Amino acid sequence: MPLYVYEVIRPDGSGGEQFEVFQKMSDPPLTQHPETGEPVRRVFAEPNAPRVWTDLHARSAVxxxxxxxxxxxxxxxxxxxxxxxxxxxxxxxxxxxxx
Incomplete structure (x- = not known):
């Protein structure tokens, strides 16, 4: 299940607090904060993809x-x-x- 990033929409239209939500891809985007009811929008974020294992990672692990x-x-x-x-x-x- 993907992890989506949302931000609260302030009264002036700028972005506010950001939070993350696990949702199915088929679920519609949230329009309100699940706890406060404030209006929210989904924002693009860097994908959390696995990175290449390097020698530096190996040395750090051991x-x-x-x-x-x-x-x-x-x-x-x-x-x-x-x-x-x-x-x-x-x-x-x-x-x-x-x-």
Missing amino acids: SDKNLAAKGFTKYVKTDQGTYEKVVGDGPKQLKRSNS
Whole structure:
């Protein structure tokens, strides 16, 4: 269902407060504010389309700060079979057993 943007029409004809409403495409446009009854008009707005995933998005998603905020723990390999914690909860170091 599309998200439409409406604005209140002030007495002088200028635009006022804007608000968003989910409506079917087949629904007629609103003419009054659903809560206040003020006259409104539908306005054109930038579409909320998915954007291209870039390397910057990927780096941001796995940044230390973002991982910590989401509750993940990140380890970085420091030596053969040794990993040190960079962010999060858990032991400070993990070592691979030589079994």
